[in-house]
Amino acid sequence: MVFYVKKLVVALMLALTLTGCATEPRQNYPKDDLALKGSHHSTTLALTVEELRLNKAMQAMPDIQHFFDWAEFKQTWPQQTDFYQAKQVVTLLGDELWQYSKQQAQLGKLVDDRPLYWTRLGINAFIKQHSIGFSESETIALVELFENVSRGRSDLAYRQPVEKRILLTGFDPFLLDRNIEQSNPSGLAALLLDGTVIEYQGEDGLVRAEINTAMIPVRYEDFEQGEVESLLAPFYAVNNVDLIATISMGRKDFDLEHFPGLRRSAKAPDNVNVYTGASKSNPIVPKLSGKALSNEEFVLFSLPVKAMQRAKGPYKINDNKKVTTMSKTFSPQHLNELSGEIAVEGGGGGYLSNEISYRSILLRNKLSSSIPTGHIHTPRIKGFDKQVNQGIFLQIKAMLTEALSDI
Secondary structure, X not given: OHHHHHHHHHHHHHHHHHOOOOOOXXXXXXXOOOOOOOOOOOOOOOOOXXXXXXXXXXXXXXXXXXXXXXXXXXXXHHHOOOHHHHHHHHHHHHHHHHHHHHHHHHXXXXXXXXXXXXXXXXXXXXHHHHOOOOOHHHHHHHHHHHHHHOOOOOOOOOOOOOOXXXXXXXXXXXXXXXXXOOOOHHHHHHHHHOOOEEEEEEXXXXXXXXXXXXXXXXXXXXXXXXXXXXXXXXXXXXXXXOEEEEEEEOOOOEEEEOOOEOOEOOOOOOOOOOOOOOOOOOOEOOEEOOEEOOOOOEOOOOOOHHHHOXXXXXXXXXXXXXXXXXXXXXXXXXXXXXXXXXXXXXXXXXXXXXXXXXXXXHHHHHOOOOOOEEEEEEOOOOOOOHHHHHHHHHHHHHHHHHHHHHO
8 A cells, every 4th residue: 555655646746747738828719609809908818820720710610619608708707807716617617618529429419529629729719818817827827727627637537337447548630731620530539438438248257448538739849748648647657547548540540559669750740830840860859848758769569459459340450560760661570679779750650649659658667557558540531521430439449348358
């Protein structure tokens, strides 16, 4: 018991040092609910690139403006002056948005991840431009609080009497300047699976697992401020879940990424159009709280891959071992074959999909956790396709169900 408590304290201390992970606040305004207007207040905060896309998004997807009713908040918020009461208000609103979004998806009323993403941006932007009773630092803190709660981070308690527990993460839509209507199957899977129970009937009887999820932003700065570490450290410290899987949108089929790599090499920007300067000829080591993340070029996943590959569905499930180093591209069979190599691309590539996988496994190893951990890359979709999204989701659920036989 003493050892358990000590590990928990260490993990919570780590998490607390890393929780400055929300990016700049954002702002947005009603054309109905979400389109941007100029503000007449002199104390407002600047809009981010993400927020500046809102007008274009509302023109392309006008129904999103009516997805979630936050009219009462808009009416009362500008008169808010008590910071502690304001924190309670944004916490409640963030939770309402998260619960409503997953409810709409799980009931089949609106099986779409994009309304949550764009509504969150709209509310963040409104808070930034209408918090006239608060200082800049207080407003930033309020936006960060709403951001985290509306991503499911305060809704991670396991409540069901089950044998196993699973934690998943999904991502926001990304590369929106290419397609403002882009969806992300991983984010939709997070909404559809959060709080659900899956069952596996094995030779030794029925095994049930409760799933909790959280949504991750596509922003380099959030990662470097500890977005992933602050979320996962408490779980790894005490081994209180049975599987952790990060999920993102990838290639043609499903890929289970065997060897995540340390470095960024993708030229693509994040959702606030930050370019790292990385490339395949100049792979860059990411940071954590201002310091180099690690000196381990590759890490090894621990997903129950053989079991997960038994899942039926329209897509092939690959145990992807392909990596690129400064010297070659190949598919090693063992981690020791990568000794002395410099990572260019891990199995998940050189973008944040690979990085969330690397960070989660690195943290698992540092905290001496035994939780099976790894990354699921889903098939790629263009824009939004309800039928394709459904097929992807059902196969993710089937993979997790099969995994119960081996965790």
